[in-house]
Amino acid sequence: MPYVNIEVTREGGPNGDGPSVEQKAQLIAGVTDLLKNVLGKSPATTFVVINEVALEDWGIGGLPVEAYRAQAR
Template sequence: MPYVNIKVTREGGPDGTGPSSDQKAQLISEVSDLLHRVLGKDPAATFVVINEVAMEDWGVGGLPVQEYRNQAQ
């Protein structure tokens, strides 16, 4: 029984607050399909959880992600 946890920043959606419901449904479907194709796992027994994380709660390279992105430009 696979369990997949996807964490994304809360941005980029149609209203700027995160992935849309359609995008989340696509992630769930395609991740379940991938596990079925690669590992033969039953999609009915595959759990996919999507967590949205506020930008200020996400860091990379020792910096908040927005600051990291600004420096990378």
């Protein structure tokens, strides 16, 4: 019965605009295996949902991510 929601910024990946389909498949497989191995959860009833978030929509340190990183450089 697990439901796992993974929120990541829309960056990186092969084209710099977010995780690739293959990387998302790796996340889905990895999280499902982890829940099976640690808690014995059945993969058939394990949902994994990935949510890509635009950089302007993610804040840390009181700033949008890109401004936060610029400040840290």
